[in-house]
Amino acid sequence: MKRTHILLILAVSISVTTFVAAQTSSSQYASPVPRFTFSETLEKQEKELADNSLLKRFHESRAKLLEDPHYPRYHFSSPENRLNDPNGLSYWNGQWHMFYQGYPPEDPRQHWGHAVSDDLIHWRDLPYAIYPDPERACFSGNVIIEEDRAIAMYHGTEVGTMVAVSSDPLLLNWEKVTGQAVIPEWTAGPPPLPNRIFDPAIFKEGDYYYTLTAGQTADGPGGKNVRATYLHRSSDLENWQYIHQFLEDDRYGMVGDDGACPYFWPIGKNEEKHMLIHYSHTSGGKWMLGDFDKKRLKFKVTDGGDFNHGPSAPGGVHAPSVFPDGKGGLITIFNMNPGYPSKGWNQLMSLPRRITLEPDDIWDPIRQEPAGDYASLRGDHERVKNLSLPANEDVVLKTISGNTMELIAEIDPNSAQTIELELLRSPGGEEKTRIIIQPEKGYSPRTFGLDDMRARRAAGEVMSDTVVTLDNTRSSILPTAASRPPEMDSFKRGKGEPLKLHIFIDRSVVEVFVNGKACVAARTYPGREDSLGVALRAQGADAKLVSLDAWQMGTIY
Structure with missing residues (x-):
């Protein structure tokens, strides 16, 4: 060429x-x-x-796919293949x-x-x-x-x-x-051109179009490859100028990250910050928050984190697609990898998430909550209120079961060491997907210096993170259903703040939002038709289920 x-x-x-x-x-x-x-x-x-003949083909294909007990009912998946x-x-x-x-x-x-x-x-x-x-x-x-x-x-x-x-x-x-x-x-290029770029993300600023492309640079420790994002610009979409590497002070990546599938958008009510949301073939979905210096054409990174908390495969969150919601937030959808050899299909899309900025929250600067009109799918409803959770006992909710549900729960953990919520549970517990909440078992705050943190902790101002884990290691008895390392996210919970869980179950996927600050998701493939139950457990001390609302969910097809 x-x-x-x-x-x-x-x-x-x-x-x-x-x-x-x-x-x-x-x-x-x-x-x-x-x-x-x-x-x-x-x-x-x-x-x-x-x-249209192609749409007729899609309709016939999807009708067959819906016969698969693991094919989702309200998460999007492809109509064929x-x-x-x-x-x-x-x-x-x-x-x-x-x-x-x-x-x-x-x-x-x-x-x-x-x-x-x-x-x-x-x-x-x-x-x-x-x-x-x-x-x-x-x-x-x-x-x-x-x-x-x-x-x-x-x-x-x-x-x-x-x-x-x-x-x-x-x-x-x-x-x-x-x-x-x-x-x-490029297969090769003279300095300062990168050897290989891919996955562009276009945006416009003033009279110019810009694009960020994923890649790597050997600037890591010991000359190892680390994430690099390259900037080009154009006035006409046809002729593009290579500018330079875009990221500045990027301390939130791992060795081997490559910044694939980037999306770069302003965030905040006044668009006061920018986010670079992307995927790493090493460590999965990631976000970076920072300031866009429009004069120097640099993105100064000030914070960062993960959307999945372990490998993206098998059965984990994969790549994002992102667009502003017009209200200062970002709508993000991810594909999720398979964990079981299904016929004629494999992956699905997560529910859309709305990501917003909390600029005054030094602990958790972004929020994640489900987006879209999922409430329109709600069908039969059951509610449980003020249920005691005796220490070290499994409490099965006899009126609530299903594998296509939405759950909203509020839990007061009191002094329990661990709160467990089991989903897709068979009557004998042979199959179950566990959500585990562990108050103050996560990282200590990293925003303060060590001496400042000790002083604040002594004054009772600082608590360690609360940890939420989604564990599918006992989700299936099927020999070819792959388990994955448990997904584990953490968030700051204020004193006396209850645990608020928003959970979506859809045949072969579970998504969990906690207190609007943490989100974990994974694929699950129960092999038993009776793996429909819900149970709770407080470990070490009594706790209380303040309320739990459960809806059977309809289909989008």
């Missing part, structure tokens, strides 16, 4: 390289999957979709759009699958949006929205960074800018 390298000196004294995209085309990787060109009005598009990373979550023309790496059965290379929703919960399948060619496969990227169009940027394998645009009512028709990669994939 032809490259033109033009060295420039910017006003910020940064050397850059400009890439002019080639104008040739190739059919080497043309997809055999049915592809359609739709009209440009919503009324005509709806008529065309009503008789497997899926991978969510891409380009965005809000256009009054609706939420979610793209994802889909694998059509007749051509199992990554195409961008597509679904649309009014409420982030009920997803409607649409035809594949972006097809490979000239790239071998359409990997991860994001979407930004302008007044008159949506712009997608993604990694096209074997060619480089691709840009595509769409402006029709349902974002059904996409045109690739120049028809070629706008930033060629």
Whole structure:
């Protein structure tokens, strides 16, 4: 592929390289999957979709998949074959759009699958949006929205960074800018260019488009690879200038992290901070909080953390897709990896999470809560109130059971060492998924110096973190259902603050939100039809279940 390298000196004294995209085309990787060109009005598009052969195929395929007892009822999964990373979550023309790496059965290379929703919960399948060619496969990227169009940027394998645009009512028709990669994939490059970049994230600031691309640099301890995020900019989406590495004071990564699937957005009621949310092939979903220096074009990292707390596979949280909610928060959806060999499908999407900023909270600066109209799925309801939890006894809730439920619980742990909540429990306990809460068993605060922390602790101002664990090691008796190391998150709980758990159970996935500050999620694959029970246990001392509300949940299909 032809490259033109033009060295420039910017006003910020940064050397850059400009890439002019080639104008040739190739059919080497043309997809055999049915592809359609739709009209440009919503009324005509709806008529065309009503008789679309690909959507009919999706409907028939999903009907068969729903016969699988582990296929989710209200978490999105692909209508046919497997899926991978969510891409380009965005809000256009009054609706939420979610793209994802889909694998059509007749051509199992990554195409961008597509679904649309009014409420982030009920997803409607649409035809594949972006097809490979000239790239071998359409990997991860994001979407930004302008007044008159949506712009997608993604990694096209074997060619480089691709840009595509769409402006029709349902974002059904996409045109690739120049028809070629706008930033060629490097196999080598002179300094300061990185050897390999991937997974771009486009954003706009002033008159320029910018993109962050994932990669690594050998600047870690002992020359080991660590996370690096590279910045390019363009005024026209076609010609891109390499600027420099974007991160500054990044102390929140691990050796081997690579910053894949990045999303960079302002956060806060006044957009006072920025977040870089991404995935690491080493340590899973991660977030960084900091300040965007728009003059120096640097992101100064001030805080960071994890979305999954262990390996992403098997059965864990994987890559994010992120878009602002227009109210200072960010909506994030993750795909979740499989832990059991299912036929015709494997992964699913998490429920959307709303991430918000608490700038005055030095302990837990971000909040995570479920988003979308999940309440519209609620069916039969049961409630338990003021139930004593005697020390060291299992308390089975006889009126509450199911494998497609939403639970909201408030627990007063008193002085119990551990509170356990068992889900998907068989009558004899052969199968069970455990949520374990351990007050003041986590890390000590790291925001203070050691002497300051000791003084505050002595004055009763500081407590260690409360730890929440999601353990699926006894979730299944099936010999090929893979367990994983327990997911463990921690959060600061004030004196006398009750434990508030918001739990979603959907056949083969459990998601747990605690006090709006912690979230753990994992796949589960019970092998017994009677693994439906719920039980609690207080270890070491009595505790109290203040209340528990349980709803049977309907399906989004």
